[in-house]
Amino acid sequence: SGVAPLTVAEGLALFDDALHAGRAVLVPARFTTAGGAPRTARRRAAAATPAGLAERLAGLEPADRLSLLSDLVRGEAAAVLGFPDAAAIDPQRQFQDLGLDSLTAVEFRDRLGTATGLRLPATLVFDYPTSHALTGLVLERFFPDTAPGTAAPPRTDAEVRQFLTTVPISRLREAGLLDDLFRLAGVLEESEPDAAEAIDSIDSMDADRLIELALEGGAA
DSSP, X not given: OOEEOOOHHHHHHHHHHHHTTOOXXXXXXXXXXXXXXXXXXXXXXXXXXXXXXXXXXXXSOHHHHHHHHHHHHHHHHHHXXXXXXXXXXXXXXXXXXXXOXXXXXXXXXXXXXXXXXXXXXXXXXXXXXXXXXXXXXXXXXXXXXTGGGOOOXXXXXXXXXHHHHTSOHHHHHHTTOHHHHHHHTTSOOTTOTTHHHHHHHHHTSOHHHHHHHHHTTTOO
């Protein structure tokens, strides 16, 4: 990094000097030029990475491209957040829930931009809040003609439950979907003589209970 280590004695001496220097900002460090060549080599290697990535992606099948970019995006996020590897990043979980804040978001954007060679917006993690969404963006930048056809992973039961609870019951009723929803769940049957009573009971439930009842197949 171009900075030589300090012993405890050197550090304390520099601290004492700083107290009496009368300056607002000081850097207690011992610099060396020994790291210049490695830094140049690293910069050259980093500059070659995006081109190598593009070539590698071009030789892969669409599913493999998506997998490679997902690993790349999650790997950079894991590095910024201090996680052991990409496997620690849930593709569907929001970056902010994982601990990414405004400062680490900038670092993440810069790292991903360096790794891919792409110019990425400052609001990257807010516009694309999950690694899955962000992977789709990167894929689209590399392959704009094929990325839109990329199939999204199937939604989990928990996601479906969460999405359904955000829909007002009045909207389901106005769209004529409420009764169909419960018939699919086995709550209502066309032949039931007490269907009207069941509907009245349903109308008295709150949204969470309605969705829970529907997803659990009508069990009381």
